[in-house]
Amino acid sequence: MQTSILAFRGRRYLWAALALTAMCITAYWLDDPQEPPNGGTLLGYSLGTLGALMIAWLTWFGVRKRKYKSGSGTVQGWLSAHVYLGLSLLIIVALHTGFQFGSNVHTLAFVLMTAVIASGLFGVFIYMRYPERLSENRGGASRFELLDQLEDIDRRSRRVAAKLPEPFQDIVTSGVQRTELGTTLWQRLRNQDRSQVQLPDASATVSNKGQEAAMDWLAEQQSRADAESAATIAELSALLRNKRKLLRQIREDLRLQAGLEIWLYVHVPLTAALLMALLAHIVTVFLYW
Ligand code: HEM
Ligand code: HEM
Numbered sequence: 001m002q003t004s005i006l007a008f009r010g011r012r013y014l015w016a017a018l019a020l021t022a023m024c025i026t027a028y029w030l031d032d033p034q035e036p037p038n039g040g041t042l043l044g045y046s047l048g049t050l051g052a053l054m055i056a057w058l059t060w061f062g063v064r065k066r067k068y069k070s071g072s073g074t075v076q077g078w079l080s081a082h083v084y085l086g087l088s089l090l091i092i093v094a095l096h097t098g099f100q101f102g103s104n105v106h107t108l109a110f111v112l113m114t115a116v117i118a119s120g121l122f123g124v125f126i127y128m129r130y131p132e133r134l135s136e137n138r139g140g141a142s143r144f145e146l147l148d149q150l151e152d153i154d155r156r157s158r159r160v161a162a163k164l165p166e167p168f169q170d171i172v173t174s175g176v177q178r179t180e181l182g183t184t185l186w187q188r189l190r191n192q193d194r195s196q197v198q199l200p201d202a203s204a205t206v207s208n209k210g211q212e213a214a215m216d217w218l219a220e221q222q223s224r225a226d227a228e229s230a231a232t233i234a235e236l237s238a239l240l241r242n243k244r245k246l247l248r249q250i251r252e253d254l255r256l257q258a259g260l261e262i263w264l265y266v267h268v269p270l271t272a273a274l275l276m277a278l279l280a281h282i283v284t285v286f287l288y289w
Helices: 002-006 008-030 042-064 075-097 105-138 143-161 166-177 185-190 209-224 227-262 264-288
Strands: 196-198 205-207
Touching: 002 008, 002 075, 002 105, 008 042, 008 075, 042 075, 042 264, 075 105, 105 227, 105 264, 143 166, 143 227, 166 196, 166 209, 166 227, 185 227, 205 209, 209 227, 227 264
Parallel strands: none
Antiparallel strands: 196 205
């Protein structure tokens, strides 16, 4: 899907953006404003208005992508145009300013716009790499199927533990209840295993990262047990090993999914900041110019 955004319909929006940029560069080159080029000349106003309209349209994408039914093209087409026209803004607005920058609200708007564009580029990079890694990591299964497998392992562990004394049942129940997959987006992104377990001989819960504490405890019990119990404990350990592998897979899935979302937490607030700075820019030039 992601390469097709960039290559959408023979890269028509790349060509459109290049044509628009070339037209603006030509106009800038031909223009002879009798003063140093700046945002206040006729061409400066025109390019500024074009830039502001484009920014408004790019922001509208947030609304457009949530409307499934619309007569105005596919979301994919819009995104392709969003990416290429968004990039062309850098040149169009730089021409608008006549390359005059200072420490003022006008330049703040420009800096914010550049930051929005940079975060957008980063997003495209993520969209090109992560979906493939997501499906590779899932190995053909969906997230729900992975979670189903996890539940199945927990169920089977409980069944096997039921054949053993109570401490085994307790450790399995506690391990299941205290397995953590990461609640916040940030925790998922950092891929930290904060699982805990209550060991039968300990007073408080301990870290069960990688199911290690539970597996160590089982190994210790196995070394002391008679042959029949040892075989059942080994069965339980094998289930926990499978659980560990599955948990790793699910955590990686959540981490990649979080990566797909997190950059938007930069792109969207920066867009809001840009709109405010732009409004301030336009109001101040009309009031004080
Ligand atoms: C309706 C749209 C716009 C209008 C009417 C407008 C108007 C102007 C005017 C009159 C100037 C000359 C003031 C000066 O040279 O200091 C200017 C400069 C400038 N504009 Fe705009 N502008 C618009 C859109 C934009 C956009 C979209 C951006 C960037 C996001 C932008 C960034 C700048 C910058 C950085 C300068 C140069 C400031 C400086 O000289 O220090 N403008 N604009
Ligand atoms: C000043 C320019 C830009 C503005 C104001 C802007 C604004 C926005 C907004 C408001 C959204 C919708 C986000 C949402 O509601 O979830 C969006 C999405 C997006 N933008 Fe931009 N953007 C700009 C430039 C760019 C550029 C240059 C790129 C890439 C090079 C880009 C890449 C993306 C992508 C990939 C999405 C889709 C996110 C999704 O639907 O999952 N943007 N942008």
